[in-house]
Amino acid sequence: MAGRINRPYSEVTPERVYLNRRAVIGGLAGAGLLAGTGARAQEMPQFSIEGFDTTEAPNSFEEITNYNNFYEFGTGKEDPARYAGALTTDPWSVEIDGLVERPGSYGLGDILSKVDIDERIYRFRCVEAWSMVIPWNGFELNQLLDLAGVSPSARYVRFETLYRPEEMPGQRRPILEWPYVEGLRLDEAMHPLTIMATGLYGRELPNQNGAPLRLVVPWKYGFKSIKSVVKITLTEDQPLNTWKRSNHREYGFYSNVNPEVSHPRWSQASERRIGAGLFAPRQATLKFNGYEEQVAGLYKGMDLSENY
Numbered sequence: 260m261a262g263r264i265n266r267p268y269s270e271v272t273p274e275r276v277y278l279n280r281r282a283v284i285g286g287l288a289g290a291g292l293l294a295g296t297g298a299r300a301q302e303m304p305q306f307s308i309e310g311f312d313t314t315e316a317p318n319s320f321e322e323i324t325n326y327n328n329f330y331e332f333g334t335g336k337e338d339p340a341r342y343a344g345a346l347t348t349d350p351w352s353v354e355i356d357g358l359v360e361r362p363g364s365y366g367l368g369d370i371l372s373k374v375d376i377d378e379r380i381y382r383f384r385c386v387e388a389w390s391m392v393i394p395w396n397g398f399e400l401n402q403l404l405d406l407a408g409v410s411p412s413a414r415y416v417r418f419e420t421l422y423r424p425e426e427m428p429g430q431r432r433p434i435l436e437w438p439y440v441e442g443l444r445l446d447e448a449m450h451p452l453t454i455m456a457t458g459l460y461g462r463e464l465p466n467q468n469g470a471p472l473r474l475v476v477p478w479k480y481g482f483k484s485i486k487s488v489v490k491i492t493l494t495e496d497q498p499l500n501t502w503k504r505s506n507h508r509e510y511g512f513y514s515n516v517n518p519e520v521s522h523p524r525w526s527q528a529s530e531r532r533i534g535a536g537l538f539a540p541r542q543a544t545l546k547f548n549g550y551e552e553q554v555a556g557l558y559k560g561m562d563l564s565e566n567y
């Protein structure tokens with residue numbers, strides 16, 4: 260489809276990754292922080308967010324496309340890579356309804372001809388305490404919401420994944436309530452960090468990662484980033500998201516990454532970076548997954564352990 264990608268990853272990244280690795284290693288060694296290694300180095304955030312991108316080295320295409328959660332294809336991490344190839348993603352359209360000025364069915368090609376596709380190298384933190392760095396291609400969700408025209412009374416956005424059990428074997432079993440549903444508060448949805456991803460590494464988005472169009476909200480646990488979206492509804496009331504519905508004690512609506520609020524069954528203070536190696540130390544989890552400066556203002560005055 261025309262206009263999907265404006266900046267092939269391969270053209271822009273290798274040199275920068277190389278330079279950043281040098282800066283990180285040089286900087287830490289120069290400051291003597293690597294002496295003694297261990298906990299100290301582990302707690303230092305060894306990256307910065309420049310513009311929208313983290314300076315950390317991205318995970319490989321292989322890692323990002325072979326270790327997935329997409330329960331519509333089964334609960335194993337390798338099930339999506341094995342079974343999602345059978346999903347038909349063309350034609351694709353997104354129904355936008357509820358409190359909008361121009362409700363209707365928006366064809367994917369039409370959407371892509373009206374939005375700006377960017378590359379965003381985001382940190383990604385699953386609620387299960389593993390993480391990756393992913394070079395997405397996509398556009399800001401606010402652009403799509405502006406196409407539909409958000410009505411003044413709208414306060415939340417509800418998202419729905421495709422329901423097609425013929426092609427999604429997990430949907431033939433009661434693993435979760437289908438279709439998968441997620442939601443954001445309107446100000447979260449309009450935030451420039453919130454994107455609809457259409458690709459990764461400058462390639463079309465692989466089916467196992469939520470083709471052809473999936474939400475990515477980098478400061479929230481991965482389950483908020485709903486895949487293969489077919490419906491977006493603007494609402495006045497907070498939508499009931501699938502994981503909260505399945506277990507509201509363990510999963511809330513906000514689901515902001517927060518090392519201070521444990522999951523009832525495990526700590527969220529640290530995480531395992533996929534691909535770091537069997538003996539690599541776990542790394543410290545950061546509030547709002549490292550995007551505190553950009554998003555903390557959205558939650559001013561809110562009790563984040565109450566609103567988990």
Ligand SMILES: Nc1nc2c(c(=O)[nH]1)N[C@H]1C(S)=C(S)[C@@H](COP(=O)(O)O)O[C@H]1N2
Pocket residue numbers: 323326327328329330331384385386420439467468469481482483484485486487
């Ligand atoms: N429709 C749908 N969206 C989903 C999921 C799912 O099972 N179904 N899993 C979520 C979870 S738990 C995570 S961690 C991310 C994983 O995204 P990735 O496989 O692209 O890394 O997708 C999220 N979006």
Ligand SMILES: [Mo]
Pocket residue numbers: 328385386387480481482
């Ligand atoms: Mo997850």
